[in-house]
Every structure is written in C-alpha cells, then in structure tokens.
Amino acid sequence: MEYTDPTTTGSTIPSSSSSLAPSLPTAVQRPCAACKILRRRCTDRCVLAPYFPPTEPFNFIIAHRVFGASNIIKSVQDLPESRRADAVSSMIYEANVRMCDPVYGCAGAISQLHKQLCDLQTELAATQAELAIVQCQQQQLNESVIFLDGSNSASAWESHWN
Amino acid sequence: MEYTDPTTTGSTIPSSSSSLAPSLPTAVQRPCAACKILRRRCTDRCVLAPYFPPTEPFNFIIAHRVFGASNIIKSVQDLPESRRADAVSSMIYEANVRMCDPVYGCAGAISQLHKQLCDLQTELAATQAELAIVQCQQQQLNESVIFLDGSNSASAWESHWN
Numbered sequence: 001m002e003y004t005d006p007t008t009t010g011s012t013i014p015s016s017s018s019s020l021a022p023s024l025p026t027a028v029q030r031p032c033a034a035c036k037i038l039r040r041r042c043t044d045r046c047v048l049a050p051y052f053p054p055t056e057p058f059n060f061i062i063a064h065r066v067f068g069a070s071n072i073i074k075s076v077q078d079l080p081e082s083r084r085a086d087a088v089s090s091m092i093y094e095a096n097v098r099m100c101d102p103v104y105g106c107a108g109a110i111s112q113l114h115k116q117l118c119d120l121q122t123e124l125a126a127t128q129a130e131l132a133i134v135q136c137q138q139q140q141l142n143e144s145v146i147f148l149d150g151s152n153s154a155s156a157w158e159s160h161w162n
Numbered sequence: 163m164e165y166t167d168p169t170t171t172g173s174t175i176p177s178s179s180s181s182l183a184p185s186l187p188t189a190v191q192r193p194c195a196a197c198k199i200l201r202r203r204c205t206d207r208c209v210l211a212p213y214f215p216p217t218e219p220f221n222f223i224i225a226h227r228v229f230g231a232s233n234i235i236k237s238v239q240d241l242p243e244s245r246r247a248d249a250v251s252s253m254i255y256e257a258n259v260r261m262c263d264p265v266y267g268c269a270g271a272i273s274q275l276h277k278q279l280c281d282l283q284t285e286l287a288a289t290q291a292e293l294a295i296v297q298c299q300q301q302q303l304n305e306s307v308i309f310l311d312g313s314n315s316a317s318a319w320e321s322h323w324n
Binding site: 065066067068070071075078079083086087089090091093094097098102103104105106107108109110113114116117120121123124127128130131134135137138141142144145148149 | 227228229230232233237240241245248249251252253255256259260264265266267268269270271272275276278279282283285286289290292293296297299300303304306307310311
C-alpha cells in the first residue's frame, strides 16, 4: 500500500529519530488537484499527485464524481507504476463519457461502435461479393474478346486467300 | 432524493402517528444484494433493490468495487425511473470491463473498436476502388465485344458474297 494519508500518518511514526525509521512525508508547496479538492495536505508521497496536477482540477472533479477518490486511489495502488498514468487517463476518459451520457456511458459508445462495425462488415461483404461477380463476368468477356478477335483474323485471312 | 438510509431514517421521523405524516419504510423479508453486502436494513423504499436482486450479488460487488455504492446511488437518483435500469446495467457492464482490464477498461475497448472501424473503412474504400476499376474495364470489354462481333458478322457477309 503506497498511499499514506498524510493527516494521520504522522501520529503513527515513532518519535525516536533513528536513522532506520522511515522518513516522514514532506508537504509540497503546491498541492495536487486531488488533495486540493479533497482538502487534504499533499505530500511528496501522494499517490495521485503525478496524475492530477494542480493545473487540471476538472479531471479529478469528474473522475471523483464517477468513481470516487478512494476507488481511484485503490485502482492506482493495485497497478505497477508504469501502468498508472494510462489507468488514470482511461478513468478520466470514462468519467467524461459518463458525464455526457449518464444512462449508457462508455457502454453506449461501445454498443454504437459495434453497430457501426457490423454495418461496415455487411457493406464490405456486399462490395466483395459484387467485385467477385464483376471479375467473373470480366473473365468471360476476356475469353469472348480473344475468341472473336481470333475469328476475325481467321475470316480476314480466309477472305484474303479465297 | 428518493434513497433513504433505513438505519438512520427512523430517528428523524416524528413519533406522532398523524395521517399526514409520511409512512415509515417497511423492512423487506429478503434484502437486495446491495443492502446485504453493505450490511444495511433493506426496505421497500430501497433505491437499489429493483436493480440488484438478492439472486445476483456479484453484479453489485463488482459495480461497488469500481464505482462505489454512494456513486451508484447518486447516479440512480439523478435519473428518471424509466432510465435507471439501463444506467445500472451499463455501470455493471463497465465495471466488469474494468475488472478484466484494470488499466484501460472501456476506454481500451473503445480504442480497439475505433481501430477496427478505421481498418474496415480502409478495406471497404480499397474494395470499392477496385470494383470501380473492374467495372470500367468491363465497360471497355463490352464495347470491344460489340465491335468485334459486328466486324465478324461483316466479314462473314463479305466472304459469303465475294
């Protein structure tokens, strides 16, 4: 569990200043958007700070409204650091979609895309079938041209010698 | 606000049994999945009961893990009754996708579908272009066949009379 609530952690740290004791989280000058909105002290160990900079408060407001801060923190903590930025981005995206469409959210978008995909597959199959027919007809026409061209040459040859 | 917490509502209701006083929520025999998991008394006024029957506890467990019970309740309450079932279904769907893909969730599915759609559109455009070319070639071949067929008839006519 990497996330530590800075408002409570201090009281659990032993007062002896042994060099082996874990260092206390240091408060940052400019709190992240999450800590500012949740009215918490933001520290250098804040698990949300890298993904919710103070310059973009709306991202956290929307993600918090849809998923809740504790669920966002839990999701982030359950992932390796290399995947966290993508996870937060996808949660912000989903939250935005849910705000725009509170009934269907991303599920609605997925359903619409599936329908479009299905329509396109039908159209592609029909076009491919039409192409196959036209290519078959072209093959037959080619054979007719070769035959007629050959007959023409033969007739010309015949009329020349008769 | 239709949802009332049955554990606290009782204390706020006036004790006088006036006919104008709102009736107390009645506890149900079989609590819904949400109330059972949240260890709350389920009543006939439970806003989640119609969408989380006791027979399907996993739907609530997953939706609660991703969105949180309070956010689900808020989302449901903000919608007219006719849209609530769809909203809960879409939240259960999204929560399931997020559990399967904790990094990208539905956003990942949408991105994949967009890519498939784009690939299909490219394939359809290429097939349509190929069809247009083949149809043009077929037109030219048709004209050649008419011309050669005509010449053949003329040659046959000529050789017959000469």
